[in-house]
Amino acid sequence: MTKTYNFSAGPAVLPQEVLEKAQSEFLNYQESGMSVMEMSHRSSIFENILEDAKTALRQLMGIPENYHLLFLQGGASLQFTMVPLNLTQNQTAYYVDTGSWSKKAISEAKKIPHVTVSKLASSEDKNFSYIPEIDENSVPSTAAYVHITTNNTIEGTSFQTLPHFKDVPLVADMSSNILSNDYDINDFGLIYAGAQKNIGPAGLTLVIIRDDLLKDHINISNMLDYRIHVKNNSLYNTPNTFGIYMAKLGFEWLLAKGGIPEIVKENKEKSGLLYDFIDHSKLFTSPVAQKDRSINNIPFLTGNKELDSKFVSEAEALGLVNIKGHRSVGGMRASLYNAFPMEGVEKLVNFMETFEKEHGGK
């Protein structure tokens, strides 16, 4: 069988060692006589898994004690509602509009009755192909927060430097580059991320919230209230226990590799190989401003829809799967998350080279 390289934007490839470890103890975790899936979330054996996951994540990201870690459900999409619901009390929330997911975050925030939404900057004028300039002085100190999407999965851009706002917390949807870029946690008030790209399987959402943002307010639901989840250590109701276990294995895998500095180096090598080929190609181009390129999601195009389709189907036959671009950008997209191996990028670039020779320049 041809080896498969999975370029999916998420759910995405997981580390082979993590999958093998999970498989080996799938029926009987640590001689407990049961699968992790069968354990009470209130048992000491599961609580150890949860604590180990938190400890490893704190170590990886250098998370200080004044930040709480939550493992929730509902994905980034439910955070689009929870963030404004919890963090805004008749204040204005500022959003930077950098792509499809930012737009959804904005549109969901607008539905909350007590929230006023203001768009701080946008790159919609050029199909979100760059990260817009942000005027840090235009946000008043009374603002609830400023929301950014650190990496734009669909458009392939990411924030290389973060904006700073005096007294106003920065909130980030970090779904597609958490644990794969080197950010300083102290620059953020709140970070959220769906697990299915760099953390673990889908159905788990990570929230990291600074303690001072847990303010008194009236909430319409315990399940939508960060205070309740913090108070109950993510065990207010039954969490996605197997997802937390898989995340723990993933965090430990990354620590054993050398943590964020090592994975950033690898991610830059992987994306560098692909960008370098694109930059010298006579057939393939990147639709993204060079200064704002993501190292995680890399769209590229031939400029010819039929040729793009041909590329996607021939790539698939070679085991290079899920490389079709999102319909809003077109062409191809290679998602190179932490678990994606270098040899998959090499194989892709080799195929691009062959394809280019066959189909000439533009």
Added chain:
Amino acid sequence: MTKTYNFSAGPAVLPQEVLEKAQSEFLNYQESGMSVMEMSHRSSIFENILEDAKTALRQLMGIPENYHLLFLQGGASLQFTMVPLNLTQNQTAYYVDTGSWSKKAISEAKKIPHVTVSKLASSEDKNFSYIPEIDENSVPSTAAYVHITTNNTIEGTSFQTLPHFKDVPLVADMSSNILSNDYDINDFGLIYAGAQKNIGPAGLTLVIIRDDLLKDHINISNMLDYRIHVKNNSLYNTPNTFGIYMAKLGFEWLLAKGGIPEIVKENKEKSGLLYDFIDHSKLFTSPVAQKDRSINNIPFLTGNKELDSKFVSEAEALGLVNIKGHRSVGGMRASLYNAFPMEGVEKLVNFMETFEKEHGGK
């Protein structure tokens, strides 16, 4: 190693055949070269899993075409908010208060601004040890719905017959006895259930909703809006893909066994063995009204707290684990879901017999 029998109330024991099947294809699902966890939720291979899960569930429960099946996140606890948010437009919602989980459902519904909550009946006067009589004529036809908890996990009671209300839909939290009791789907407007008892792993929530309940309304969040999830076939955002796959395996396991009629028979045999022993015991008693006994969650007590603790720790040493009762009822609780094997009940009853001989009657 002693074989473990897991009496946990949830997350709970899963069918051994289901776990073994999932383990065998954990790294490479159907020669796709990837784990189910690594698949895009928009790939045809995953969509087949989702459709197979729905087809099997429709067959098991006899679900007609005018009901939609949704696989969501957030557990029954998030449904406590979603049900009133979606189903009530300045109407009164009626709740039957039969235990800890009903109380939470009521308390969450009360937080929704446009909802008026009325308690239709309660058994709190006797620590929820029975199912109260319901006056079917006391609910006006203008009511939004009547909410019941079909099986009370903590208290060990369940509805043996369902109330009927002309023109007013019955909404049920069926978390702890879905697929393990024989209900007629046509008696309900909406059913919801956390997966972690009779369906699959935690982190997945099943919602079955009758089409006419998808009414026009303003919702504060797409993620809390049944219409959005129905329109997108549970793929509005990334669902718990592995949970859906495990649920599919569980549904297929149950179908192969003979479906609901067969499992109800088995569940009655398992619970019957335990109840029969309790009814003849000089040491153990059931705190639950005989007519309202659950076949899924069976609390029992010695009447002596020290003796209860001794029983729990000696049982554990024999591999009979997670049998400690909930603090609000005390004593012990045996949760006998679909996947719990008869030999575990036999082993429990044998141990109860030994324990009773050793510690005499009361």
